[in-house]
Amino acid sequence: MLRSLLSFVALSALISSPLVTAAPARHGVRDWNGWDGGYCTPDKIKTRYDFNSLSPEQRKAYTDAVKCLQSQPSNLDPVQYPAAVNKYMDYAVIHVNRTQYVHLDAFFLTWHRYFLWLYENDLKETCGYCGPFPYWDFALTASDPHAFPIFDGSEYSMSGDGLYNNTGPIALGPTLVIPHGTGGGCVTTGPFANQIAPLKFIDPSNLLTGSLPPGAFDYNDICLMRDLNAYVSQTYTNQAQVIAATHANNASTLEFLLNGVIGSSSLGIHSGAHFSVGGQMNSIHVSAQDPVWYPLHTMIDRVYWSWQINNPEVADQLDGSTGTALNTPPSPVVTLDSVEPDWGYFQLSPIQVKDLISTTGGPFCYQYDSVIA
Numbered sequence: 001m002l003r004s005l006l007s008f009v010a011l012s013a014l015i016s017s018p019l020v021t022a023a024p025a026r027h028g029v030r031d032w033n034g035w036d037g038g039y040c041t042p043d044k045i046k047t048r049y050d051f052n053s054l055s056p057e058q059r060k061a062y063t064d065a066v067k068c069l070q071s072q073p074s075n076l077d078p079v080q081y082p083a084a085v086n087k088y089m090d091y092a093v094i095h096v097n098r099t100q101y102v103h104l105d106a107f108f109l110t111w112h113r114y115f116l117w118l119y120e121n122d123l124k125e126t127c128g129y130c131g132p133f134p135y136w137d138f139a140l141t142a143s144d145p146h147a148f149p150i151f152d153g154s155e156y157s158m159s160g161d162g163l164y165n166n167t168g169p170i171a172l173g174p175t176l177v178i179p180h181g182t183g184g185g186c187v188t189t190g191p192f193a194n195q196i197a198p199l200k201f202i203d204p205s206n207l208l209t210g211s212l213p214p215g216a217f218d219y220n221d222i223c224l225m226r227d228l229n230a231y232v233s234q235t236y237t238n239q240a241q242v243i244a245a246t247h248a249n250n251a252s253t254l255e256f257l258l259n260g261v262i263g264s265s266s267l268g269i270h271s272g273a274h275f276s277v278g279g280q281m282n283s284i285h286v287s288a289q290d291p292v293w294y295p296l297h298t299m300i301d302r303v304y305w306s307w308q309i310n311n312p313e314v315a316d317q318l319d320g321s322t323g324t325a326l327n328t329p330p331s332p333v334v335t336l337d338s339v340e341p342d343w344g345y346f347q348l349s350p351i352q353v354k355d356l357i358s359t360t361g362g363p364f365c366y367q368y369d370s371v372i373a
């Protein structure tokens, strides 16, 4: 524990410079079963940047790599998972399969941290992508997501809004109705224009029963949709809320500020960011079909990382909850020694929570360009 805290302190000290010239001290880092013995050293640490801060060419190199992954064959059983039509969709399908175990519970932050890492490495190994793994600073774009490169619909964006299709206010729960955004229909601009998102919508209320609807993995001819919503981003993902999360006193307060209370008007910045994009992103289960899911979740990881740096005394604390969403079905309280739910075929060997706590320990070797302080 002390070791990881020290590395956080060291890490925060060097964050002021985006060019990494030194790295956190790493004494006695455990050898990692299944990885290349890779100790995270100064020459190896990678830095993640805001998508909007990248050059147009860097942004396009990233979306080209995502499209490359979408052109690779699936490794899943096509009978069991017809929606897994390519390797990109394998991630989305595995995410659906694990949704009940890795959301609204104590695995949420670390499971997603490693899921992102697997995806980042696949972009590199399979598609030769060597650029930075970008996050989407949704607090910086909260005033109006359209107004920033990430959603401007150009070839250098993550694609734009959906076509305008006003179906009226959107009920997100018994007590939560949000106004319609500026889209609602298919995404027709940018790198991911006219894509098919074959997994049908799964309502978040399925988390209350812990079951998936019949045909959850069927192939459907459904377009990728968005409904960008500045009301939601201004209300739920603004700078003050993101800063409050990174200064939460403990892990359970952090979890509340991230995820709110499902079905209530307390959204949290994670759910808020999802609903500010709309379309498939309104489903916790199938949202990873939208490529912007990855920069969004990388921002959530940056909030987690910033919280760890800002609160070194509780950096490896878990939120005290169990290993199932809303404890459905009931499961034991998760500890640092608990074994993570798997990542499908991407996982080589069982991984414990404590191995995924530090971004410079276990399998990881990365940092962000800046701490949210």
Ligand SMILES: [Cu+2]
Pocket: 095, 102, 103, 112, 284
């Ligand atoms: Cu998720």
